[in-house]
Amino acid sequence: SRLHLTRQVGWVAKLADSVHDMWINSMLSGPFTHLKNTAGVAAAMVWDIAETGATAARLRAGIVMPGEQGGRNADVTFGDLGAKIFGHMMSLREAMVAGGRGFAFREDALAREGAEMTLVAGQGNRFRADGWSAEAWGAKGNWGVAVDWSGHAATLGRAPIRALMAEDSFMKIVSYRGSLFEQAYRAGRQEGLKGDDFTDFVAEFLFDPPRAARDEAAKQAKYVTLQSDMEGGLKQLQKVLGNRGTRFIVPFYKTPMNGMLYVGERSPFAGVMPRYKQAIAEGGAAAANARTRWAMGAAVMATLAWQWEAGDFTGGLGADYDLRKAYERQGIKPYHLRLPWGGETYYNYGMLEPLSTIVGLVADVMEVVHHPDISEMEWQEVAAASIGVIGYNLTNKTFMQGVQVAMEASRDPSRFGPKFFKNYARSMIPGSSALNEIRKELDDLKRFHSILREDFMARLPGLSKNLPPAYDLWGWPQSVGSRFNSPYKPNAVDAELVRLGLGLSRHPKDITVEGVTMSLEPDEVAWYHQRAGKYAFERLNMLITKPGKFDIKYETDDEVGFGARFKKLRKKSIAGDAEATEAVEYVIKKILLDARNQAKAELLKESKFGENLLSIAEDEVRKRRDQANKLKESVQ
Numbered sequence: 001s002r003l004h005l006t007r008q009v010g011w012v013a014k015l016a017d018s019v020h021d022m023w024i025n026s027m028l029s030g031p032f033t034h035l036k037n038t039a040g041v042a043a044a045m046v047w048d049i050a051e052t053g054a055t056a057a058r059l060r061a062g063i064v065m066p067g068e069q070g071g072r073n074a075d076v077t078f079g080d081l082g083a084k085i086f087g088h089m090m091s092l093r094e095a096m097v098a099g100g101r102g103f104a105f106r107e108d109a110l111a112r113e114g115a116e117m118t119l120v121a122g123q124g125n126r127f128r129a130d131g132w133s134a135e136a137w138g139a140k141g142n143w144g145v146a147v148d149w150s151g152h153a154a155t156l157g158r159a160p161i162r163a164l165m166a167e168d169s170f171m172k173i174v175s176y177r178g179s180l181f182e183q184a185y186r187a188g189r190q191e192g193l194k195g196d197d198f199t200d201f202v203a204e205f206l207f208d209p210p211r212a213a214r215d216e217a218a219k220q221a222k223y224v225t226l227q228s229d230m231e232g233g234l235k236q237l238q239k240v241l242g243n244r245g246t247r248f249i250v251p252f253y254k255t256p257m258n259g260m261l262y263v264g265e266r267s268p269f270a271g272v273m274p275r276y277k278q279a280i281a282e283g284g285a286a287a288a289n290a291r292t293r294w295a296m297g298a299a300v301m302a303t304l305a306w307q308w309e310a311g312d313f314t315g316g317l318g319a320d321y322d323l324r325k326a327y328e329r330q331g332i333k334p335y336h337l338r339l340p341w342g343g344e345t346y347y348n349y350g351m352l353e354p355l356s357t358i359v360g361l362v363a364d365v366m367e368v369v370h371h372p373d374i375s376e377m378e379w380q381e382v383a384a385a386s387i388g389v390i391g392y393n394l395t396n397k398t399f400m401q402g403v404q405v406a407m408e409a410s411r412d413p414s415r416f417g418p419k420f421f422k423n424y425a426r427s428m429i430p431g432s433s434a435l436n437e438i439r440k441e442l443d444d445l446k447r448f449h450s451i452l453r454e455d456f457m458a459r460l461p462g463l464s465k466n467l468p469p470a471y472d473l474w475g476w477p478q479s480v481g482s483r484f485n486s487p488y489k490p491n492a493v494d495a496e497l498v499r500l501g502l503g504l505s506r507h508p509k510d511i512t513v514e515g516v517t518m519s520l521e522p523d524e525v526a527w528y529h530q531r532a533g534k535y536a537f538e539r540l541n542m543l544i545t546k547p548g549k550f551d552i553k554y555e556t557d558d559e560v561g562f563g564a565r566f567k568k569l570r571k572k573s574i575a576g577d578a579e580a581t582e583a584v585e586y587v588i589k590k591i592l593l594d595a596r597n598q599a600k601a602e603l604l605k606e607s608k609f610g611e612n613l614l615s616i617a618e619d620e621v622r623k624r625r626d627q628a629n630k631l632k633e634s635v636q
Helices: 002-027 031-060 078-090 092-105 141-154 156-190 195-207 211-224 232-241 254-264 274-282 284-308 321-328 355-369 372-376 379-395 398-411 413-425 432-442 452-458 492-500 522-545 562-574 578-605 610-635
Strands: 336-338 345-348 485-487 510-513 516-519
Touching (some): 002 141, 002 156, 002 432, 031 078, 031 211, 031 355, 031 432, 078 092, 092 156, 141 156, 156 195, 254 355, 274 284, 284 355, 321 492, 413 452, 492 522, 510 578, 516 610, 578 610
Antiparallel strands (some): 336 345, 510 516
């Protein structure tokens, strides 16, 4: 009946809300998430101060655009900048209180609406029951108590969201007060007030700020914390993505979308951005700051493009996964940089979103422009490739990865469906992100896992050590590594792969014996990968660094040693000889294949797994033979 169907739909909706409540808190439970969020907003606030200072310097120097006021009575002065910084410092106590209230009551510091976690659905936490609660389920009595307490346990008391609200409230108050102090100083200055009259004006302004000033300060606070309200089509999209189905695919929308707009306003395309146009129409300080953001952002991008060739910072390192691994085995990771005083260590600048996106976009475009294949392209193809890599950079952010995986799963369910399911299943453990970070502190090795049970074990403290280590292409145990830095560890073999742009495929997790393909168990995979990697690296390292001592004869009828011939080929390849480069790549692949074949032979003949693997293969061959004989007899 219609009533029964309505009840069923209501039950499913409540269940979806409860699962989402647990899942979102689980994803946000890791301390690194909150550190990254706080660091990113703090960096944006520091950059805002720098932009205000640049505007003041520009106008003071008389570099003005039509409609702007320069000189001592400029639209923006160093006095305004000082007032903003002073306001930031004076607000710290109030910001601490606001942060505490944000954690305790999930209360937004500036308005009766929640931050990112609740604005996805268009409502604030103060006006909506938690998904896993007695209120949401309409439960009463002992049943209601049970629902509430189980909800608290599953969501860790909603501490992850509370922490996010605390961070958001703290930063908003700091920015809000800084903006009010700046506006008060500017208004008094533009009134021409001096001495006590100026002091009294500022004090009265701050004690009871005009409505327009409060609105402007709130707007600035939301802007810096990436919480600006969406408008037009973006607002409609926000509503669509806030429903119960799509919020599992796009859990965060408002913050990352504001981040993309933030980057756009500091790019060469700022002139077409709606917020830029609004600021220009507003005039005064808003227009002057908007023009500085555009000019300063474009200048920073140009400087980064010039500096990229020095190799001091990286982008995504290309779309080839296997080639990225060649970089990473040398300690060169995506979106890292080397500091002048940091030696050979690379540091993760990706923590400073959205400013890091500006750096990453430049690096990604430069990697495309300097790719060896680009020389054969027309400028239109280069432009298309650059636009493509910008799109890849933006969609590769955390908030878009769910969309990517969902699209892949819809296009090819058999291939990407399991990945789509696993990504969600492993985060459904309460506090899974926090547990995973604890696990990494207690066990810094990556672990081999292929099935869902092993996926869970690999993320849990204590259980992860029951899985064998995951080995890389050279048979070295893979370390989790630091989230903050990566020491530079060059080696000749990976450096050669990078030079060639050659990504070598990972070792397989199955082997074929007498026509029978068998998936290896975790311990068998570890044994095979370690042995194959060791042989491959030793031979390739010898061939590249000491070719005269390379004693494996691939061409026995040639009077010249193989190592000496390879040395000549490699020299030609470095000089730009395409045929020599193909020959060098062929040799490297051949050595890797031979190493795998040797490791496979030893796995079957020398390891403790060999007898069982051969027995499985023989049984399968016998089974196939019997089936063939039966089919033959039935035909006759």
